[in-house]
Amino acid sequence: MRNFNLPDDAVALQPVRFISDDELRYYTATTFPNNPRGGCQVYLSRCAIAGGITESQEEAVGICDVLNSDSEIVADVYLTKKGLAFLYEKLNCRVIPEQEGDDS
Secondary structure (H helix, E strand, O other), X not given: OOOOOOOOOOOEEEEEEEEEOOEEEEEOOEEOOOOHHHXXXXXXXXXXHOOXXXXXXXXXXXXXXEEOOOOOEEEEXXXXXXXXXXXXXXXXXXXXXXXXXXXX
């Protein structure tokens, strides 16, 4: 199993799809209450085994933000198309609708 050296305060994963150079699509974050850091590690490792993680920003179609309990990004991992689909399915993610007046 790949070790992502996640910070101790990692509690959730949030996939993000690159739509264009200046547009992102955010998906719901998933927390792991029983073992937050361990849950993040397990799902990122499974995603890597499925061929869903890349080191290359050019190959990435998205990113997985690793969040702390204040919803701050403490780490991130580049995702391939397979990786984004894997996390979407396995974590039961949903698109977060854009809020009116939201520039993101």
